[in-house]
Amino acid sequence: MPWPRRVDCVERPDRDLLRHGTNGEADDAMTGAVEQESLFLSELGRRVRHARTVRGLSRKLLSQTSGLSERYIAQLEGGQGNVSIILLRRVAGAMGVRLDDMITGSDAVPDWPVLRDLLGQASPDQIAAAKExxxxxxxxxxxxxxxxxxxxxxxxxxxxxxxxxxxxxxxxxxxxxxxxxxxxxxxxxxxxxxxxxxxxxxxxxxxxxxxxxxxxxxxxxxxxxxxxxxxxxxxxxxxxxxxxxxxxxxxxxxxxxxxxxxxxxxxxxxxxxxxxxxxxxxxxxxxxxxxxxxxxxxxxxxxxxxxxxxxxxxxxxxxxxxx
Missing domain, CATH: 3.40.50.300 (P-loop containing nucleotide triphosphate hydrolases)
Incomplete structure (x- = not known):
């Protein structure tokens, strides 16, 4: 028996379907993407700077600990240029900070680090109760x-x-x-x-x-x-x-x-x-x-x-x- 033909099926569109727009739409999308990337780098730099200062580390000391130049750390904190994930991992490791906190931040939920550690120690029943x-x-x-x-x-x-x-x-x-x-x-x-x-x-x-x-x-x-x-x-x-x-x-x-x-x-x-x-x-x-x-x-x-x-x-x- 052939599979019934459907013409009203609504499904989440594939990304390929979203690539076909006018040149103006493509330009707007590209401009928006660049702005979002710039904002991301700026926020990333702010989080790195905050993590360093809250731990009382100078750029010079962080440079010595991570093996990266002070200039690179200054550029990172200033949200300038692209960022290598490997180098960012070295900076986070030198400060004793989780890499995911550097990338996503935890400002919106100040208690998130505590909650994350508690969840890591919780039993399955405790996790189920917390989720509910x-x-x-x-x-x-x-x-x-x-x-x-x-x-x-x-x-x-x-x-x-x-x-x-x-x-x-x-x-x-x-x-x-x-x-x-x-x-x-x-x-x-x-x-x-x-x-x-x-x-x-x-x-x-x-x-x-x-x-x-x-x-x-x-x-x-x-x-x-x-x-x-x-x-x-x-x-x-x-x-x-x-x-x-x-x-x-x-x-x-x-x-x-x-x-x-x-x-x-x-x-x-x-x-x-x-x-x-x-x-x-x-x-x-x-x-x-x-x-x-x-x-x-x-x-x-x-x-x-x-x-x-x-x-x-x-x-x-x-x-x-x-x-």
């Missing part, structure tokens, strides 16, 4: 709510199978990207163009958080890349019974082609190599889902049967079965 408290306590009291989220690579069948399973169960069905578009009156492509990757991530997490407040049953289809956003994916795992729709790379590719959507440009060989690389990098994340339904080499009806049985087993009080 910090996420606003999205876990449901009195047993799991009948909320299901589908994850998987593009072409896994999240939208098609999710909609069919929802119809069979009599549950509402929601596509997360469609919800983001509805709430913001913009397409996903427009959101990326206006707000960028970080802006999309914020809107995605906000939309998901609102869906966690849904009291009744729900099947949610997510974007393939949601697993790469740690906070958003953890929220999903806490609030939803999450199912990984798993398939072989060849099936992913064929389904995407059948639907009229290509995951990448170029010839079939390079497209398959890219798809395999993405799948390999995401498999450990998809595997964190509560259940797995294998959709390889079976008909759509069989896929829906497997998915529906897994959902019913969970909310009938039995353990979910892998497909």
């Amino acid at each position: 408290a910090l996420s606003g306590g999205v876990r449901s009291a009195g047993g799991p709510r009948p909320r299901v989220a589908l994850v998987g690579l593009r072409g896994a069948g999240k939208s098609t199978l999710g909609r069919l399973a929802a119809e069979r169960l009599g549950w509402p069905f929601v596509e997360l990207n469609a919800e983001i578009e509805r709430e913001n009156a913009l397409s996903v492509k427009e959101i990326f163009a206006i707000y960028g990757q970080e802006g999309y991530r914020r809107l995605e997490q906000a939309a998901l958080r609102r869906l966690t407040e849904h009291s009744g049953p729900l099947i949610l289809a997510t974007s393939g890349g949601i697993v790469a956003e740690p906070l958003t994916y953890d929220l999903l795992l806490q609030a939803f019974f999450t199912i990984w729709l798993k398939a072989r790379p060849e099936e992913h590719m064929q389904r995407v082609r059948d639907q009229g959507h290509l995951v990448t440009t170029g010839d079939h060989t390079s497209a398959m190599q890219e798809l395999r690389a993405v799948l390999a990098s995401r498999e450990p994340l998809y595997a964190r889902a509560s259940a797995t339904v294998d959709t390889s080499d079976v008909s759509v009806d069989t896929m829906v049967d497997r998915l529906t049985r897994t959902i019913e087993a969970r909310f009938d009080g039995r353990q979910p079965q892998a497909g």
Whole structure:
């Protein structure tokens, strides 16, 4: 049975899709990127200078300890020029500072170094309790709510199978990207163009958080890349019974082609190599889902049967079965 052709599937756009704009748009994007890089270097220099002065180190002493010239340290603190990560690592090591604190900073959360050390010593139960408290306590009291989220690579069948399973169960069905578009009156492509990757991530997490407040049953289809956003994916795992729709790379590719959507440009060989690389990098994340339904080499009806049985087993009080 051929994979159903879909024309309304909404998926997070590949970065290649965002590269095709007018020359003016490209120039604006380049100008914005340069400004962001300049700001980053300035903030990095400020953090290095603060770390040095708070420890009572002169530039000369830091130069002797790190093996770098005073001139280089002065340029680094002044936010001038590019920065070698290796040399920055030497500066951080000479001051006894973590490299990630130099790069990202901890000013926004002054207690972050303490929290990080406490988390490093915490038990799994303590970490789970901390995550629940910090996420606003999205876990449901009195047993799991009948909320299901589908994850998987593009072409896994999240939208098609999710909609069919929802119809069979009599549950509402929601596509997360469609919800983001509805709430913001913009397409996903427009959101990326206006707000960028970080802006999309914020809107995605906000939309998901609102869906966690849904009291009744729900099947949610997510974007393939949601697993790469740690906070958003953890929220999903806490609030939803999450199912990984798993398939072989060849099936992913064929389904995407059948639907009229290509995951990448170029010839079939390079497209398959890219798809395999993405799948390999995401498999450990998809595997964190509560259940797995294998959709390889079976008909759509069989896929829906497997998915529906897994959902019913969970909310009938039995353990979910892998497909």
